[in-house]
Every structure is written in C-alpha cells, then in structure tokens.
Amino acid sequence: MKVLYYPGCTLKTSARNFEDSAKASMKILGFELEELERWNCCGTVYSLSSDDLMHKLAPIRNLIRVKEQGDNKVVTLCSMCYNTLKQANELFREDEDARYKINSFMEREKDYEGDVEVIHMLTFLKEVVGFENVSKKVKASLSGLKIAPYYGCLLLRPRSAAIDDIENPTIMEDLLKALDTDVVDYPYRNECCGSYNTVNEVGLVVERTYKMVNIARSSGANIIVTSCPLCQFNLDARQKEVKEKYYDFQEMPVVYFTQIMGKVLGIDSKYMGLELHYVKPELLI
Amino acid sequence: MDNIIDKISDISGENIYACYQCGKCSAGCPSVEQMDILPNQVIRLIQIGRVELALKSNAIWVCASCFMCSVRCPRGIDLSKIMEALREIHLREDIDHIDIKDVRRENVYELPQIALVANFRKQTG
Numbered sequence: 001m002k003v004l005y006y007p008g009c010t011l012k013t014s015a016r017n018f019e020d021s022a023k024a025s026m027k028i029l030g031f032e033l034e035e036l037e038r039w040n041c042c043g044t045v046y047s048l049s050s051d052d053l054m055h056k057l058a059p060i061r062n063l064i065r066v067k068e069q070g071d072n073k074v075v076t077l078c079s080m081c082y083n084t085l086k087q088a089n090e091l092f093r094e095d096e097d098a099r100y101k102i103n104s105f106m107e108r109e110k111d112y113e114g115d116v117e118v119i120h121m122l123t124f125l126k127e128v129v130g131f132e133n134v135s136k137k138v139k140a141s142l143s144g145l146k147i148a149p150y151y152g153c154l155l156l157r158p159r160s161a162a163i164d165d166i167e168n169p170t171i172m173e174d175l176l177k178a179l180d181t182d183v184v185d186y187p188y189r190n191e192c193c194g195s196y197n198t199v200n201e202v203g204l205v206v207e208r209t210y211k212m213v214n215i216a217r218s219s220g221a222n223i224i225v226t227s228c229p230l231c232q233f234n235l236d237a238r239q240k241e242v243k244e245k246y247y248d249f250q251e252m253p254v255v256y257f258t259q260i261m262g263k264v265l266g267i268d269s270k271y272m273g274l275e276l277h278y279v280k281p282e283l284l285i
Numbered sequence: 286m287d288n289i290i291d292k293i294s295d296i297s298g299e300n301i302y303a304c305y306q307c308g309k310c311s312a313g314c315p316s317v318e319q320m321d322i323l324p325n326q327v328i329r330l331i332q333i334g335r336v337e338l339a340l341k342s343n344a345i346w347v348c349a350s351c352f353m354c355s356v357r358c359p360r361g362i363d364l365s366k367i368m369e370a371l372r373e374i375h376l377r378e379d380i381d382h383i384d385i386k387d388v389r390r391e392n393v394y395e396l397p398q399i400a401l402v403a404n405f406r407k408q409t410g
Contacts, residue, residue: 050298157352
C-alpha cells in the first residue's frame with residue numbers, strides 16, 4: 001500500500017538516516033512511502049502572531065500539493081514539520097477569516113479547506129499498521145538495549161497538535177515494547193532540548209543535553225530515542241561540547257525510533273546511516 | 286498603534302489581564318535556569334505597564350516556544366504567544382536579535398537546516 005509522505009529539508013541531509021530507516025522499515029511492514037511532489041519548506045516554526053498570515057503560506061502550500069496528488073492524508077517523520085503542517089491545518093479548520101484571506105492571496109492555487117489529515121508516523125504505525133502487526137515482523141532481538149524515549153515538545157504541544165496524552169504519552173513506549181525492546185521510564189522526556197538556540201546559544205543547549213543524558217543514564221538507560229532531527233542533533237552532537245565542559249560526563253547514543261524499528265525488523269545496514277551520529281550507537285551495529 | 290500593551294494583546298491575541306500570577310508557567314518552564322526573569326514576571330511587567338523591562342529581558346529570546354506554559358496555564362493564556370509578540374515588537378522595528386553574519390561557516394555546515402531556519406525565523410525580522 002502506498003502512503004503519501006512529506007520529508008522536509010533535514011531528512012534529505014543530516015537526518016537522511018531517519019528517512020532511509022523509515023522507508024526500509026515500512027517496506028517490510030507492507031507500506032511504500034511515496035514522496036509528495038513539489039514539496040516546499042514547512043516553515044520550521046509555526047508563526048504565533050495572530051496578524052501574521054504570510055508565514056502560514058508555506059505549510060498550507062504543501063497541503064494543497066497533497067490534494068493535487070488526489071490524496072487527503074499526508075504522513076510526516078520530522079516533529080517540526082509535523083507540528084507546523086498540523087497547526088497551519090488547524091488554523092484553516094477553525095479560522096474562517098484567515099482561511100479566506102490566505103486562499104484569496106494565493107490566487108494561483110486552488111482554494112484549500114483544511115481537509116487534509118496531517119499524520120505523524122508514530123500515529124500511522126499505531127492506528128493504520130497496528131503495533132500488533134509490527135510485533136509480528138520482529139526478526140532480531142536487541143538484548144542489552146535500555147531505551148529512554150524522548151518526545152520533546154512538538155509531538156505533544158500545543159494541545160491541538162498532540163499525538164498522545166500531553167503529560168503522560170505512551171505511544172513511543174508502546175511501539176518500542178511491540179518491537180520487543182526494553183524501555184526505561186525517566187523524567188524530562190517531554191521537555192525542550194533548547195531547539196534553535198543551538199545556533200547562537202550553544203551553552204544553553206550544552207546544559208540541557210548534560211541534564212537530559214545524565215537523568216536518562218541514572219534511570220538505567222543506555223540509548224535515547226527521538227523523532228526530531230533537531231532534538232537528535234542537540235542531544236547527540238552537542239555531547240562533544242558537554243564533554244569539554246564536564247570531565248566526568250559519559251556519552252550516550254541518540255537515535256531515531258525508525259532506526260530501532262529497522263534494526264529489529266532486519267533492514268539492510270546501509271539504511272541505518274550510523275555514520276551520521278556523533279556518539280556511535282555500538283549496540284545497533 | 287501607540288499603546289504598547291494594546292499592541293502586545295493584538296499581536297498575541299491573548300488577554301494579558303487574565304493572568305493571576307500563580308506561577309505555574311515558571312514552575313514548568315524547562316528554560317527558566319537560563320532566563321534573567323521568570324515567565325510569570327514577563328507577563329506581570331506588562332500588566333503593571335513596565336513593558337520596557339520585559340522587552341529588555343533575555344527571557345523572551347531564550348523561550349523557544351515549547352508550549353509547556355500554554356498547555357498548563359489554569360487561565361488558558363498562551364504565554365508562548367505573548368513571548369512571540371514581545372520578540373515581534375523588536376523585529377518589526379528592524380532590531381534583529383542575531384546577526385546572520387556572525388554564524389560561522391563551519392557551523393553552517395554542521396547544523397541541521399531546521400536549526401538555522403527556525404533560528405532566523407524567530408530572531409531576525
């Protein structure tokens with residue numbers, strides 16, 4: 001079965017292991033991720049100003065592309081893309097005035113009514129594939145892994161974009177358990193990694209990463225799993241700066257949930273992209 | 286618009302005066318350690334007309350819109366939108382928080398695009 005899929009920019013560069021492992025895993029599960037034609041940048045961050053409609057054009061254009069391809073559902077992997085597309089879609093569903101103005105402004109596009117469904121891959125795996133069916137395809141057992149699932153912000157907040165309970169989500173844990181892996185409970189799994197502050201406030205992100213990795217380790221984890229290429233970068237690559245500041249710091253690998261899934265389902269190692277990680281996930285090699 | 290408090294209400298679409306200073310936003314904010322003033326103090330400064338102090342704080346730039354405060358506020362205020370409005374007041378006057386030229390070339394190659402695009406979207410006008 002074909003599934004229309006929106007990749008976003010970073011899945012074509014630093015997070016191509018996220019896309020590759022997802023595509024290969026989905027193939028084993030019987031689904032082919034078909035890339036949306038002529039997709040553009042999602043905008044990355046959803047504009048929170050009520051009078052700023054201009055920055056909502058980019059995500060909406062992508063949803064118009066979905067309609068053009070004769071579909072009404074689009075699946076995303078990157079948490080930031082998911083959140084931006086989802087929030088823009090919600091605006092179109094709820095705010096008639098904004099919808100009218102944006103539709104009028106985009107003269108060369110067909111009017112859009114907010115009728116595309118923006119779905120994160122975790123939701124797709126839960127509701128369409130079914131975790132029980134994922135479970136049936138488990139090939140390799142990953143003993144020794146103690147996984148700390150990291151949600152971050154954008155899969156859970158704001159409320160209109162939440163893929164699960166905003167304070168106590170279990171969707172990632174449920175998937176990982178279906179994959180026959182050990183999951184660790186720990187605090188801060190829903191907190192912000194520092195996000196784009198990593199460009200001009202590296203120190204801020206270093207403190208955050210130090211705190212996150214240490215709390216995951218003291219809770220018994222030896223690997224962190226995420227769904228966001230920016231969380232992945234901050235929690236993984238910034239460990240270099242953390243080590244320079246804290247001599248007693250012990251590194252921990254940070255991978256995408258699709259890489260755990262891929263390993264367990266037995267995808268070819270060329271789709272794992274482990275060379276892209278700063279801290280090498282030895283347990284997945 | 287001359288009145289800056291009206292301008293903040295207008296851009297954010299939020300009622301500044303609905304806040305009764307319970308502090309739940311600051312209790313849950315994962316970024317308070319790096320902020321010079323607390324999120325509830327940002328909104329209090331606006332309420333008492335000391336907007337210039339809120340605008341000067343680093344808190345409005347440290348906030349990365351994680352929406353923790355917005356989902357927990359018992360008064361239903363979306364503080365992340367008020368933080369955005371304060372940033373916007375600077376950016377709309379053409380006062381950027383960062384100079385893109387300061388981002389070093391080697392970092393541009395290392396950073397994911399979503400970090401750069403998000404940063405420039407939030408901190409430049």
